[in-house]
Amino acid sequence: MRSTPIETEALQTISLEHRQVLQVCENIRIGLRKNVEKHRIRRYTDWFKQEYLDVHFKLEEQHIFPLLGNNVRVKKALANHRRINKLLSCDCDNERVLNLLEEELSTYIRFEERVLYKEIELHATPEDLARIEELHDKIGFSEDEWQDKFWLP
Numbered sequence: 001m002r003s004t005p006i007e008t009e010a011l012q013t014i015s016l017e018h019r020q021v022l023q024v025c026e027n028i029r030i031g032l033r034k035n036v037e038k039h040r041i042r043r044y045t046d047w048f049k050q051e052y053l054d055v056h057f058k059l060e061e062q063h064i065f066p067l068l069g070n071n072v073r074v075k076k077a078l079a080n081h082r083r084i085n086k087l088l089s090c091d092c093d094n095e096r097v098l099n100l101l102e103e104e105l106s107t108y109i110r111f112e113e114r115v116l117y118k119e120i121e122l123h124a125t126p127e128d129l130a131r132i133e134e135l136h137d138k139i140g141f142s143e144d145e146w147q148d149k150f151w152l153p
Contacts, residue, residue: 025106030151038093052141080108
């Protein structure tokens with residue numbers, strides 16, 4: 001079942017960024033399928049966490065989730081943040097951990113897009129959305145900065 005697209009401009013920017021994160025997941029899958037050395041994939045995921053994900057999660061936890069209060073979807077999102085961070089914090093190059101990370105991250109992004117951000121669109125005021133957009137504009141993510149593009153042919 002396809003969901004309707006996110007309509008609010010402030011959240012559309014985040015949605016575009018989510019597509020980039022789904023590409024990160026695809027890059028991990030390609031790396032695993034090509035039997036790339038696991039430490040190379042792990043360095044990429046460490047860079048991704050430091051350069052983007054930590055800041056993105058902080059934005060969500062401090063400024064977006066509070067708009068919804070303490071409901072079951074916010075609790076699920078916070079649990080997903082903990083699981084993803086735990087997988088990213090694992091000091092190993094284990095293929096199973098990398099597979100789980102990719103699956104958790106892509107599943108979480110789809111949950112945000114299909115459920116959580118739809119609810120935010122319904123509850124957030126124009127001022128809330130302007131603040132989200134302002135804060136989000138300070139976050140930049142581009143894998144152009146990453147040199148070891150192990151997923152390319």
